[in-house]
Amino acid sequence: MEQIALITGATSGIGKATVNELARKGYRIVACGRRQDRLDELKAQWGDQLHTLAFDVRDQPAVAGAIAAIPESFRPIRVLVNNAGNAHGLDPIQSGSLEDWDAMIDINVKGLLYVTRAVLPMMLETGEGHIINIGSTAGKEVYPRGNVYCASKHAVDALNQAMRIDLNEAGIRVGAVNPGLVETEFSQVRFKGDDTRAAQVYQGFQPLTPEDIAEIIAFALSRPPHVNIADLVVMPTAQASSTIVRKE
Ligand code: NDP
Ligand code: 8X3
Helix, strand or coil: CCCEEEECCCCCHHHHHHHHHHHHCCCEEEEEECCHHHHHHHHHHHHHHEEEEECCCCCHHHHHHHHHCCCHHHCCCCEEEECCCCCCCCCCCCCCCHHHHHHHHHHHHHHHHHHHHHHHHHHHHHCCCEEEEECCHHHCCCCCCCHHHHHHHHHHHHHHHHHHHHCCCCCCEEEEEEECCECCCHHHHHCCCCHHHHHHHCCCCCCECHHHHHHHHHHHHCCCCCCCCCEEEECCCCECCCCCECCC
8 A cells, every 4th residue: 555654844854854765765745844945845856746734833723734634645644754843052951041942842842742643543543553753862861951952852752652552552653763963954953043053063073864864764664564663763873972972
């Protein structure tokens, strides 16, 4: 049967690479993000194989409305890649911006929940589904000034386990891919457009590419039905932990 995948955060980085990797493998894709121009570029590239949805994952009615309006030809969703998310700021807890905290909790945690809740009825109805949650090494450990971003990714780690438990009876596979340092627009967002500071994050070593992660997601999805890659951490070889990176 034809596989249909809904991917959030499809306009950049890991999500965009995953759209391209899965589309190359023949999936039909529902690509989600806020930036319509980027969604239009994906549509121009993949044509009838791809449907776009523009919504902010923080806006629950918008999430529910957009997913309810997915056309028949892109239903039922069998694969959900919960990828949309970002870090906002890198400040100590005593001086962190409340706006940044709200953004990270609302997007990385509540947004993931809203999307999952809207997609799940399609999986439950057919008894088939595979959810990949994009966590982070920041969900496995905590690093200086990572506070709320790390908390949001620890929440993703907890939700990944919780979804697997609650959806076990339904036979829906749930797993997480937790990357270390991947060169995307992530640090540009974290540092609010300070490109110099963002570039410094990836200097002096070879970071992961979004395509490295997309290939791993595709591998997890390609396992036979009795195999579920439940939780996977992937770092650049130069990285040993959030704070230990071998740089030249
Ligand atoms: P990018 O900044 O390149 O991509 C982030 C994506 O999330 C964009 O497509 C963006 O789309 C979407 N997004 C952000 N906020 C919202 C929102 N409010 N509503 C809808 N979509 C939103 O970063 P990455 O590709 O690196 O990040 C993808 C995921 O990977 C995130 O969950 C991140 O935490 C995680 N991750 C990243 C790592 C890294 O080192 N880069 C390492 C570990 C995990 P748009 O702006 O169009 O809405
Ligand atoms: C992104 C990786 O180390 O910047 O989740 O938190 S890190």
